[in-house]
Amino acid sequence: MTFDLLIRGGTVVDGTGAEGFAGDVGIVGDRIHAIGDLSAADFRDVIDATGLIVAPGFVDVHNHASGEMEGGILNIPSVENQVRQGVTTLISGNCGGSPWPIGEHLDAVDALPIRQNYGLLVGMGTIRAEVEVDAEPASPEEVARMQELAARAMAEGAFGMSTGYFPDFVTTDEIAQVARPIAEAGGVYATHMRDESERLLDALREAIAIGERSGCPVQISHIKCWGTRAWGLADQALALIDDARDRGLDIAADRYPYVASFSGVAYIVPLDARIDAATRGGIEHLRDDDLAERVRAGVEDFVEVLDGADNIVFAPLEPMPEIDGKSLAQVAEERGEEPWRVALELTIEGSVSCIYFSMREENVRAFMRHPAVFAGSDGHLRVLGRGVSHPRNYGTFPRWIGHYGRDEGLFGVEEVVRKCAFMPARKFGLHDRGELAQRKIADLAIFSWEDIIDTATFDDPHHYPEGIPHVIVAGVPAVRDGEATDETPGRVVRLSR
Ligand SMILES: [Zn+2]
Numbered sequence: 069m070t071f072d073l074l075i076r077g078g079t080v081v082d083g084t085g086a087e088g089f090a091g092d093v094g095i096v097g098d099r100i101h102a103i104g105d106l107s108a109a110d111f112r113d114v115i116d117a118t119g120l121i122v123a124p125g126f127v128d129v130h131n132h133a134s135g136e137m138e139g140g141i142l143n144i145p146s147v148e149n150q151v152r153q154g155v156t157t158l159i160s161g162n163c164g165g166s167p168w169p170i171g172e173h174l175d176a177v178d179a180l181p182i183r184q185n186y187g188l189l190v191g192m193g194t195i196r197a198e199v200e201v202d203a204e205p206a207s208p209e210e211v212a213r214m215q216e217l218a219a220r221a222m223a224e225g226a227f228g229m230s231t232g233y234f235p236d237f238v239t240t241d242e243i244a245q246v247a248r249p250i251a252e253a254g255g256v257y258a259t260h261m262r263d264e265s266e267r268l269l270d271a272l273r274e275a276i277a278i279g280e281r282s283g284c285p286v287q288i289s290h291i292k293c294w295g296t297r298a299w300g301l302a303d304q305a306l307a308l309i310d311d312a313r314d315r316g317l318d319i320a321a322d323r324y325p326y327v328a329s330f331s332g333v334a335y336i337v338p339l340d341a342r343i344d345a346a347t348r349g350g351i352e353h354l355r356d357d358d359l360a361e362r363v364r365a366g367v368e369d370f371v372e373v374l375d376g377a378d379n380i381v382f383a384p385l386e387p388m389p390e391i392d393g394k395s396l397a398q399v400a401e402e403r404g405e406e407p408w409r410v411a412l413e414l415t416i417e418g419s420v421s422c423i424y425f426s427m428r429e430e431n432v433r434a435f436m437r438h439p440a441v442f443a444g445s446d447g448h449l450r451v452l453g454r455g456v457s458h459p460r461n462y463g464t465f466p467r468w469i470g471h472y473g474r475d476e477g478l479f480g481v482e483e484v485v486r487k488c489a490f491m492p493a494r495k496f497g498l499h500d501r502g503e504l505a506q507r508k509i510a511d512l513a514i515f516s517w518e519d520i521i522d523t524a525t526f527d528d529p530h531h532y533p534e535g536i537p538h539v540i541v542a543g544v545p546a547v548r549d550g551e552a553t554d555e556t557p558g559r560v561v562r563l564s565r
Pocket residue numbers: 162163232260289290
C-alpha cells in the first residue's frame with residue numbers, strides 16, 4: 069500500500085473521547101485508510117507529527133460565513149481565519165438568516181476556491197420573508213407555504229433550520245409547524261433564542277417545546293446569560309436542558325469562549341419600536357416623539373442590564389474614527405448627548421456594530437463544561453487586518469483548547485477535541501467527519517498541546533492563533549508548517565441521511 073499522505077509519529081486523539089495513542093495516519097485520496105504503526109508503509113507525501121496531537125478537523129456549526137456584507141463567503145471565499153484555527157467544516161445560515169435559494173447558493177460556493185468545507189442551515193426569517201408574511205402571526209396558508217420552502221431547503225442540502233431575532237408575533241406554534249418538515253428530512257432546529265436575558269428560562273422552555281412538538285433535535289445557539297438580570301440563571305438553564313435530555317430530547321448547545329457578544333447597534337433599540345418605525349415608512353421614524361420615548365426607555369433599561377454604557381463598545385463596519393473603539397458612554401459624553409439619543413441616531417445611520425461586554429466568566433465556564441455543550445464561534449470570515457473584528461473570528465477553537473483546556477484545566481485534550489470536532493459533527497449529521505477512523509474523510513487538525521493558543525484580543529483582534537502547524541482538508545494540506553498553502557480543498561457539504 070502506498071499512501072498519498074502519511075501523518076507520522078503523532079499522538080492520535082480520535083475525537084470520541086478515547087485516550088490518545090501513538091500512531092500514524094495513512095490517507096488515500098480523501099479518506100483515512102489506516103491508523104496505527106505504518107512505519108513500513110510507502111507514501112507520496114509525509115508530515116512529521118512528532119510531538120503533536122493528530123485530531124479530527126474542528127467543526128464550527130455556528131458562524132455567519134454565509135453573509136454579512138464583505139464577510140460573506142461569496143466575496144472572500146479563501147480567507148484563512150477559520151482554517152488556521154484547525155476548522156475544517158463550517159455550517160452557516162445561523163440566527164434565522166440564510167442565503168436563498170439554498171441550492172443555488174451552495175452551487176455558487178462550490179465553484180469558488182474555499183479552504184474548508186461549507187454547509188448551510190436555512191433561516192426561518194429568510195423563509196418568512198420569502199413568503200412575505202406581514203408583521204403578525206402567519207395564516208394557515210402562509211404556514212403551509214413556509215413548510216414547502218423548508219422542505220425544499222432540506223431537499224437542496226440544508227442541515228436544518230435556524231431562528232433568531234423573532235418578535236412576539238411569530239408564535240411558538242408557527243415555528244413548531246415550520247420545523248416539522250425539517251424534522252422529517254432529518255435536520256436540526258438551531259435557535260438564537262427569543263431572549264437570552266431576564267426571560268432566558270422561558271425562551272429555553274420554548275425552544276424545548278418546539279423540539280418536542282416538531283420532532284427536531286434542538287441546538288441552542290451561543291448559549292449565554294446576557295446581562296446582569298440573567299447572570300444568576302445559568303444553573304437553572306442547564307437544569308432545563310438536563311431535564312429535556314432525560315425525557316429523551318436530543319438537545320445540545322454551542323458556546324464561544326468569550327465574555328462579550330457582537331451585534332449591530334440596533335440591538336440596543338427595542339425591536340417593537342424598530343418595527344413600528346419601519347411600518348411608518350423608515351427607520352428614521354424612530355425620531356417621532358412617541359417612538360423616541362420608547363427608545364429612551366428601552367435603551368436606558370438596556371444600559372442598566374449591561375451595568376453601564378461603558379460596556380458597549382462601538383465597532384463600525386466602515387471606518388468611523390470618531391466612534392471606533394469608543395464606548396457608548398464616551399461617545400455620549402463627547403457629543404454632549406444622552407446615550408439613548410446616540411444609540412438612536414447610530415441605529416438610523418446603520419452599519420455600526422457593537423461589542424457588548426454582557427457576560428460573566430463563571431457562567432461561560434459553566435456552559436463550556438456541561439456535557440451537552442460544545443464549541444461554536446458565532447464568528448464571521450475575515451481578511452487579516454481588514455475592518456472590524458471580534459477575537460472569536462480567529463481564536464475560538466485554540467482558546468477552547470489552549471486557554472480553557474490546558475491553561476485553566478477545564479478539559480483534557482481528549483475531551484476538548486471531542487467538543488471541538490466529534491460532538492458538533494454528530495449533532496449536525498456529518499457522519500463522515502469529526503472522528504479519526506478508517507474510511508472517514510481525512511479532515512485533520514494537527515496541533516501542539518503545549519503551544520496551541522489564541523492571540524486575537526478585543527483591542528487587537530486580527531491575529532491568527534499559534535500552535536496549529538498543519539490542517540488537512542479531504543486529504544490535502546490546507547495549512548502546512550504554520551502557513552496556508554495554495555490549495556483550496558474545501559467542498560460544499562449537504563445533509564445526507
Ligand atoms: Zn445569534
